[in-house]
Amino acid sequence: MIITVSGSFELGLPAERGTVQLTAGAEGANREAVARQASGVTEALRRELVQLRGSGAVTWYSVGAQTTSAWHPYNHGAELPLRYRANSSVKVKFGDFAALSARGSQWAETTGLSVDGVEWTLTVATRERVKDEVLAGAVADATHRAGVMAAAAGCGTPQVIAIADPGLLDNVSSGDPGTALGSPALMRGVTSSQGDGVVELSPEDITVGSTVQVRFQA
Numbered sequence: 001m002i003i004t005v006s007g008s009f010e011l012g013l014p015a016e017r018g019t020v021q022l023t024a025g026a027e028g029a030n031r032e033a034v035a036r037q038a039s040g041v042t043e044a045l046r047r048e049l050v051q052l053r054g055s056g057a058v059t060w061y062s063v064g065a066q067t068t069s070a071w072h073p074y075n076h077g078a079e080l081p082l083r084y085r086a087n088s089s090v091k092v093k094f095g096d097f098a099a100l101s102a103r104g105s106q107w108a109e110t111t112g113l114s115v116d117g118v119e120w121t122l123t124v125a126t127r128e129r130v131k132d133e134v135l136a137g138a139v140a141d142a143t144h145r146a147g148v149m150a151a152a153a154g155c156g157t158p159q160v161i162a163i164a165d166p167g168l169l170d171n172v173s174s175g176d177p178g179t180a181l182g183s184p185a186l187m188r189g190v191t192s193s194q195g196d197g198v199v200e201l202s203p204e205d206i207t208v209g210s211t212v213q214v215r216f217q218a
Contacts, residue, residue: 003149003216007142009134010209015120018094023114025087038086041112057099064089101200120203134210142214150218158216169213
């Protein structure tokens, strides 16, 4: 008898890095003045990030090129003078979540800066460390399921004849992913503000999982 089953395994691990996504810029009626103001905001932030990187609170950051846009606002159907906006996208990866909470709250109140969100992730070292563990767990789950099926059918211990990622065995299809190594999660679950105005962030665990398909003969 041939038995073909899927096996899966997941681990929930605490987030190790938080990447803050920011927009640094300015808006106004004069194109040159807006560009200068936006450059000043971005440069001040960049200098701050150099210090944070030096202290170890930040492990990585990037500052994108400045982009500009112009548009005519309208008021009750009447076209108003041109408005200009210049901004740069900034990403800052924190290993220190207390520093992330403090700086994020500060940046949210800084003129010219907007905090667009936080992405929680694992380190590359952790993802590599658990990769084999979750894969072996998925195979063990498939082996257990096949053993239960074989016993229920009155057969002997099933023997593995093929293992594959989902959808690769003949006549078997699945929409499940093979291995999800700590997919990034957006900011969720913030606690109430502390007395100093800092909002303490509470990241959800990162799920690391694997799914395989295994064929047995019993």
